[in-house]
Amino acid sequence: MHTPPDPSQFRPSDDSVRAVACQAIEQYRDQPGNLLPILHAVQHALGCIPAGAVPVLAEGLQLSRAEIHGVISFYPHLRSTPAGTVLLEVCRAEACQAMGGEKLADHAQQRLGCSFHATTADGAITLEPVYCLGLCAQSPAVMINGQPHARMTAGKLDRLLQAEGV
Ligand code: FES
Incomplete structure:
Protein backbone atom coordinates (compact mmCIF):
# COMPACT_ATOMS: atom_id res chain seq x y z
CA MET A 1 0.00 0.00 0.00
CA HIS A 2 1.36 3.43 -0.94
CA THR A 3 1.47 6.35 1.46
CA PRO A 4 -1.03 9.06 0.51
CA PRO A 5 0.12 12.68 0.44
CA ASP A 6 -0.69 14.77 3.46
CA PRO A 7 -2.53 17.86 2.15
CA SER A 8 -1.32 19.92 5.10
CA GLN A 9 2.28 19.22 4.02
CA PHE A 10 1.70 20.35 0.43
CA ARG A 11 4.23 23.12 -0.13
CA PRO A 12 5.17 23.64 -3.77
CA SER A 13 7.94 26.19 -4.09
CA ASP A 14 6.97 29.78 -4.74
CA ASP A 15 8.99 29.68 -7.93
CA SER A 16 7.23 26.61 -9.29
CA VAL A 17 3.80 28.02 -8.44
CA ARG A 18 4.67 31.33 -10.10
CA ALA A 19 6.03 29.58 -13.19
CA VAL A 20 2.92 27.43 -13.58
CA ALA A 21 0.55 30.38 -13.07
CA CYS A 22 2.45 32.55 -15.57
CA GLN A 23 2.51 29.75 -18.11
CA ALA A 24 -1.27 29.24 -17.76
CA ILE A 25 -1.90 32.97 -18.19
CA GLU A 26 0.29 32.99 -21.29
CA GLN A 27 -1.44 29.94 -22.74
CA TYR A 28 -4.91 31.48 -22.51
CA ARG A 29 -3.99 35.17 -22.72
CA ASP A 30 -6.06 35.96 -25.81
CA GLN A 31 -9.05 33.79 -24.95
CA PRO A 32 -12.15 35.66 -23.70
CA GLY A 33 -13.38 34.34 -20.36
CA ASN A 34 -10.01 32.76 -19.70
CA LEU A 35 -10.08 32.59 -15.91
CA LEU A 36 -11.61 29.12 -15.68
CA PRO A 37 -9.29 27.48 -18.21
CA ILE A 38 -6.35 29.13 -16.47
CA LEU A 39 -7.46 27.85 -13.07
CA HIS A 40 -7.96 24.36 -14.52
CA ALA A 41 -4.49 24.48 -16.09
CA VAL A 42 -2.90 25.44 -12.75
CA GLN A 43 -4.82 22.71 -10.94
CA HIS A 44 -3.88 20.17 -13.60
CA ALA A 45 -0.20 21.04 -13.22
CA LEU A 46 -0.04 21.32 -9.42
CA GLY A 47 -2.94 19.14 -8.24
CA CYS A 48 -4.65 22.20 -6.79
CA ILE A 49 -4.55 26.00 -6.93
CA PRO A 50 -2.21 26.88 -4.06
CA ALA A 51 -2.64 30.16 -2.20
CA GLY A 52 0.61 31.41 -3.74
CA ALA A 53 -0.91 31.25 -7.25
CA VAL A 54 -3.71 33.68 -6.43
CA PRO A 55 -1.69 36.94 -6.33
CA VAL A 56 0.18 35.93 -9.49
CA LEU A 57 -3.10 35.25 -11.30
CA ALA A 58 -4.69 38.42 -9.94
CA GLU A 59 -1.80 40.53 -11.15
CA GLY A 60 -1.55 38.81 -14.52
CA LEU A 61 -5.27 38.99 -15.22
CA GLN A 62 -5.91 42.43 -13.72
CA LEU A 63 -8.41 40.98 -11.25
CA SER A 64 -8.62 41.25 -7.49
CA LYS A 103 -28.26 6.19 1.96
CA LEU A 104 -25.11 5.49 -0.03
CA ALA A 105 -23.94 9.09 0.47
CA ASP A 106 -24.53 8.76 4.22
CA HIS A 107 -22.59 5.51 4.27
CA ALA A 108 -19.66 7.04 2.38
CA GLN A 109 -19.47 10.01 4.76
CA GLN A 110 -19.73 7.76 7.82
CA ARG A 111 -17.13 5.28 6.57
CA LEU A 112 -14.65 8.00 5.62
CA GLY A 113 -15.37 10.24 8.59
CA CYS A 114 -15.58 13.30 6.37
CA SER A 115 -18.26 15.22 4.56
CA PHE A 116 -18.54 16.12 0.89
CA HIS A 117 -15.94 18.55 -0.49
CA ALA A 118 -13.47 17.23 2.08
CA THR A 119 -10.50 14.90 2.36
CA THR A 120 -9.98 12.31 5.08
CA ALA A 121 -7.61 13.34 7.85
CA ASP A 122 -4.87 11.04 6.52
CA GLY A 123 -5.15 12.51 3.03
CA ALA A 124 -6.17 9.16 1.56
CA ILE A 125 -9.62 9.93 0.10
CA THR A 126 -11.42 13.01 -1.13
CA LEU A 127 -15.21 12.79 -1.22
CA GLU A 128 -17.06 14.87 -3.79
CA PRO A 129 -20.64 14.96 -5.06
CA VAL A 130 -21.26 14.58 -8.76
CA TYR A 131 -24.49 15.27 -10.63
CA CYS A 132 -25.18 12.39 -13.02
CA LEU A 133 -22.60 10.02 -14.39
CA GLY A 134 -24.79 8.87 -17.28
CA LEU A 135 -25.56 5.63 -15.46
CA CYS A 136 -29.11 6.53 -14.38
CA ALA A 137 -30.53 3.20 -15.58
CA GLN A 138 -28.05 1.40 -13.32
CA SER A 139 -28.19 3.74 -10.35
CA PRO A 140 -26.99 4.49 -7.79
CA ALA A 141 -23.59 5.22 -9.24
CA VAL A 142 -20.20 6.41 -8.03
CA MET A 143 -16.88 7.19 -9.66
CA ILE A 144 -13.54 6.24 -8.14
CA ASN A 145 -10.49 7.92 -9.64
CA GLY A 146 -12.39 8.51 -12.86
CA GLN A 147 -13.74 4.95 -13.12
CA PRO A 148 -17.56 4.75 -12.99
CA HIS A 149 -19.27 2.01 -10.98
CA ALA A 150 -22.99 1.26 -11.25
CA ARG A 151 -25.64 -0.44 -9.08
CA MET A 152 -23.66 0.59 -6.01
CA THR A 153 -24.34 -0.68 -2.53
CA ALA A 154 -22.64 0.12 0.76
CA GLY A 155 -20.92 -3.29 0.77
CA LYS A 156 -19.78 -2.96 -2.84
CA LEU A 157 -18.42 0.51 -2.14
CA ASP A 158 -16.48 -0.78 0.86
CA ARG A 159 -14.95 -3.54 -1.26
CA LEU A 160 -13.97 -1.09 -4.01
CA LEU A 161 -12.33 1.24 -1.50
CA GLN A 162 -10.50 -1.69 0.09
CA ALA A 163 -9.22 -2.64 -3.35
CA GLU A 164 -7.82 0.90 -3.63
CA GLY A 165 -5.93 0.29 -0.40
CA VAL A 166 -8.02 2.57 1.80
S1 FES B 1 -28.55 10.39 -11.76
FE1 FES B 1 -27.60 9.75 -13.57
S2 FES B 1 -25.99 8.50 -12.83
FE2 FES B 1 -26.86 9.28 -11.03
Missing part, protein backbone atom coordinates in the same frame (compact mmCIF):
# COMPACT_ATOMS: atom_id res chain seq x y z
CA ARG A 65 -7.50 38.37 -5.28
CA ALA A 66 -11.08 38.23 -3.97
CA GLU A 67 -12.38 37.63 -7.48
CA ILE A 68 -9.97 34.73 -7.98
CA HIS A 69 -10.84 33.26 -4.57
CA GLY A 70 -14.55 33.67 -5.36
CA VAL A 71 -14.27 31.59 -8.52
CA ILE A 72 -12.17 28.89 -6.82
CA SER A 73 -14.67 28.52 -4.00
CA PHE A 74 -17.69 28.63 -6.33
CA TYR A 75 -16.70 25.63 -8.45
CA PRO A 76 -16.58 22.37 -6.47
CA HIS A 77 -13.98 20.84 -8.77
CA LEU A 78 -11.49 23.61 -8.12
CA ARG A 79 -9.47 23.12 -4.95
CA SER A 80 -6.87 25.08 -3.04
CA THR A 81 -5.39 21.98 -1.38
CA PRO A 82 -4.56 18.73 -3.17
CA ALA A 83 -7.10 15.92 -3.36
CA GLY A 84 -6.47 12.62 -1.61
CA THR A 85 -4.90 9.70 -3.38
CA VAL A 86 -8.38 8.36 -4.11
CA LEU A 87 -11.13 10.61 -5.43
CA LEU A 88 -14.56 9.19 -4.63
CA GLU A 89 -17.45 10.93 -6.35
CA VAL A 90 -20.96 9.92 -5.32
CA CYS A 91 -23.82 10.79 -7.65
CA ARG A 92 -26.35 13.04 -5.92
CA ALA A 93 -28.67 13.53 -8.90
CA GLU A 94 -32.32 12.52 -9.07
CA ALA A 95 -32.23 8.99 -10.51
CA CYS A 96 -29.56 7.91 -8.06
CA GLN A 97 -31.38 9.59 -5.17
CA ALA A 98 -34.49 7.57 -6.08
CA MET A 99 -32.48 4.33 -5.95
CA GLY A 100 -30.85 4.72 -2.55
CA GLY A 101 -28.25 7.35 -3.36
CA GLU A 102 -28.90 9.26 -0.16
Whole structure:
Protein backbone atom coordinates (compact mmCIF):
# COMPACT_ATOMS: atom_id res chain seq x y z
CA MET A 1 0.00 0.00 0.00
CA HIS A 2 1.36 3.43 -0.94
CA THR A 3 1.47 6.35 1.46
CA PRO A 4 -1.03 9.06 0.51
CA PRO A 5 0.12 12.68 0.44
CA ASP A 6 -0.69 14.77 3.46
CA PRO A 7 -2.53 17.86 2.15
CA SER A 8 -1.32 19.92 5.10
CA GLN A 9 2.28 19.22 4.02
CA PHE A 10 1.70 20.35 0.43
CA ARG A 11 4.23 23.12 -0.13
CA PRO A 12 5.17 23.64 -3.77
CA SER A 13 7.94 26.19 -4.09
CA ASP A 14 6.97 29.78 -4.74
CA ASP A 15 8.99 29.68 -7.93
CA SER A 16 7.23 26.61 -9.29
CA VAL A 17 3.80 28.02 -8.44
CA ARG A 18 4.67 31.33 -10.10
CA ALA A 19 6.03 29.58 -13.19
CA VAL A 20 2.92 27.43 -13.58
CA ALA A 21 0.55 30.38 -13.07
CA CYS A 22 2.45 32.55 -15.57
CA GLN A 23 2.51 29.75 -18.11
CA ALA A 24 -1.27 29.24 -17.76
CA ILE A 25 -1.90 32.97 -18.19
CA GLU A 26 0.29 32.99 -21.29
CA GLN A 27 -1.44 29.94 -22.74
CA TYR A 28 -4.91 31.48 -22.51
CA ARG A 29 -3.99 35.17 -22.72
CA ASP A 30 -6.06 35.96 -25.81
CA GLN A 31 -9.05 33.79 -24.95
CA PRO A 32 -12.15 35.66 -23.70
CA GLY A 33 -13.38 34.34 -20.36
CA ASN A 34 -10.01 32.76 -19.70
CA LEU A 35 -10.08 32.59 -15.91
CA LEU A 36 -11.61 29.12 -15.68
CA PRO A 37 -9.29 27.48 -18.21
CA ILE A 38 -6.35 29.13 -16.47
CA LEU A 39 -7.46 27.85 -13.07
CA HIS A 40 -7.96 24.36 -14.52
CA ALA A 41 -4.49 24.48 -16.09
CA VAL A 42 -2.90 25.44 -12.75
CA GLN A 43 -4.82 22.71 -10.94
CA HIS A 44 -3.88 20.17 -13.60
CA ALA A 45 -0.20 21.04 -13.22
CA LEU A 46 -0.04 21.32 -9.42
CA GLY A 47 -2.94 19.14 -8.24
CA CYS A 48 -4.65 22.20 -6.79
CA ILE A 49 -4.55 26.00 -6.93
CA PRO A 50 -2.21 26.88 -4.06
CA ALA A 51 -2.64 30.16 -2.20
CA GLY A 52 0.61 31.41 -3.74
CA ALA A 53 -0.91 31.25 -7.25
CA VAL A 54 -3.71 33.68 -6.43
CA PRO A 55 -1.69 36.94 -6.33
CA VAL A 56 0.18 35.93 -9.49
CA LEU A 57 -3.10 35.25 -11.30
CA ALA A 58 -4.69 38.42 -9.94
CA GLU A 59 -1.80 40.53 -11.15
CA GLY A 60 -1.55 38.81 -14.52
CA LEU A 61 -5.27 38.99 -15.22
CA GLN A 62 -5.91 42.43 -13.72
CA LEU A 63 -8.41 40.98 -11.25
CA SER A 64 -8.62 41.25 -7.49
CA ARG A 65 -7.50 38.37 -5.28
CA ALA A 66 -11.08 38.23 -3.97
CA GLU A 67 -12.38 37.63 -7.48
CA ILE A 68 -9.97 34.73 -7.98
CA HIS A 69 -10.84 33.26 -4.57
CA GLY A 70 -14.55 33.67 -5.36
CA VAL A 71 -14.27 31.59 -8.52
CA ILE A 72 -12.17 28.89 -6.82
CA SER A 73 -14.67 28.52 -4.00
CA PHE A 74 -17.69 28.63 -6.33
CA TYR A 75 -16.70 25.63 -8.45
CA PRO A 76 -16.58 22.37 -6.47
CA HIS A 77 -13.98 20.84 -8.77
CA LEU A 78 -11.49 23.61 -8.12
CA ARG A 79 -9.47 23.12 -4.95
CA SER A 80 -6.87 25.08 -3.04
CA THR A 81 -5.39 21.98 -1.38
CA PRO A 82 -4.56 18.73 -3.17
CA ALA A 83 -7.10 15.92 -3.36
CA GLY A 84 -6.47 12.62 -1.61
CA THR A 85 -4.90 9.70 -3.38
CA VAL A 86 -8.38 8.36 -4.11
CA LEU A 87 -11.13 10.61 -5.43
CA LEU A 88 -14.56 9.19 -4.63
CA GLU A 89 -17.45 10.93 -6.35
CA VAL A 90 -20.96 9.92 -5.32
CA CYS A 91 -23.82 10.79 -7.65
CA ARG A 92 -26.35 13.04 -5.92
CA ALA A 93 -28.67 13.53 -8.90
CA GLU A 94 -32.32 12.52 -9.07
CA ALA A 95 -32.23 8.99 -10.51
CA CYS A 96 -29.56 7.91 -8.06
CA GLN A 97 -31.38 9.59 -5.17
CA ALA A 98 -34.49 7.57 -6.08
CA MET A 99 -32.48 4.33 -5.95
CA GLY A 100 -30.85 4.72 -2.55
CA GLY A 101 -28.25 7.35 -3.36
CA GLU A 102 -28.90 9.26 -0.16
CA LYS A 103 -28.26 6.19 1.96
CA LEU A 104 -25.11 5.49 -0.03
CA ALA A 105 -23.94 9.09 0.47
CA ASP A 106 -24.53 8.76 4.22
CA HIS A 107 -22.59 5.51 4.27
CA ALA A 108 -19.66 7.04 2.38
CA GLN A 109 -19.47 10.01 4.76
CA GLN A 110 -19.73 7.76 7.82
CA ARG A 111 -17.13 5.28 6.57
CA LEU A 112 -14.65 8.00 5.62
CA GLY A 113 -15.37 10.24 8.59
CA CYS A 114 -15.58 13.30 6.37
CA SER A 115 -18.26 15.22 4.56
CA PHE A 116 -18.54 16.12 0.89
CA HIS A 117 -15.94 18.55 -0.49
CA ALA A 118 -13.47 17.23 2.08
CA THR A 119 -10.50 14.90 2.36
CA THR A 120 -9.98 12.31 5.08
CA ALA A 121 -7.61 13.34 7.85
CA ASP A 122 -4.87 11.04 6.52
CA GLY A 123 -5.15 12.51 3.03
CA ALA A 124 -6.17 9.16 1.56
CA ILE A 125 -9.62 9.93 0.10
CA THR A 126 -11.42 13.01 -1.13
CA LEU A 127 -15.21 12.79 -1.22
CA GLU A 128 -17.06 14.87 -3.79
CA PRO A 129 -20.64 14.96 -5.06
CA VAL A 130 -21.26 14.58 -8.76
CA TYR A 131 -24.49 15.27 -10.63
CA CYS A 132 -25.18 12.39 -13.02
CA LEU A 133 -22.60 10.02 -14.39
CA GLY A 134 -24.79 8.87 -17.28
CA LEU A 135 -25.56 5.63 -15.46
CA CYS A 136 -29.11 6.53 -14.38
CA ALA A 137 -30.53 3.20 -15.58
CA GLN A 138 -28.05 1.40 -13.32
CA SER A 139 -28.19 3.74 -10.35
CA PRO A 140 -26.99 4.49 -7.79
CA ALA A 141 -23.59 5.22 -9.24
CA VAL A 142 -20.20 6.41 -8.03
CA MET A 143 -16.88 7.19 -9.66
CA ILE A 144 -13.54 6.24 -8.14
CA ASN A 145 -10.49 7.92 -9.64
CA GLY A 146 -12.39 8.51 -12.86
CA GLN A 147 -13.74 4.95 -13.12
CA PRO A 148 -17.56 4.75 -12.99
CA HIS A 149 -19.27 2.01 -10.98
CA ALA A 150 -22.99 1.26 -11.25
CA ARG A 151 -25.64 -0.44 -9.08
CA MET A 152 -23.66 0.59 -6.01
CA THR A 153 -24.34 -0.68 -2.53
CA ALA A 154 -22.64 0.12 0.76
CA GLY A 155 -20.92 -3.29 0.77
CA LYS A 156 -19.78 -2.96 -2.84
CA LEU A 157 -18.42 0.51 -2.14
CA ASP A 158 -16.48 -0.78 0.86
CA ARG A 159 -14.95 -3.54 -1.26
CA LEU A 160 -13.97 -1.09 -4.01
CA LEU A 161 -12.33 1.24 -1.50
CA GLN A 162 -10.50 -1.69 0.09
CA ALA A 163 -9.22 -2.64 -3.35
CA GLU A 164 -7.82 0.90 -3.63
CA GLY A 165 -5.93 0.29 -0.40
CA VAL A 166 -8.02 2.57 1.80
S1 FES B 1 -28.55 10.39 -11.76
FE1 FES B 1 -26.86 9.28 -11.03
S2 FES B 1 -25.99 8.50 -12.83
FE2 FES B 1 -27.60 9.75 -13.57
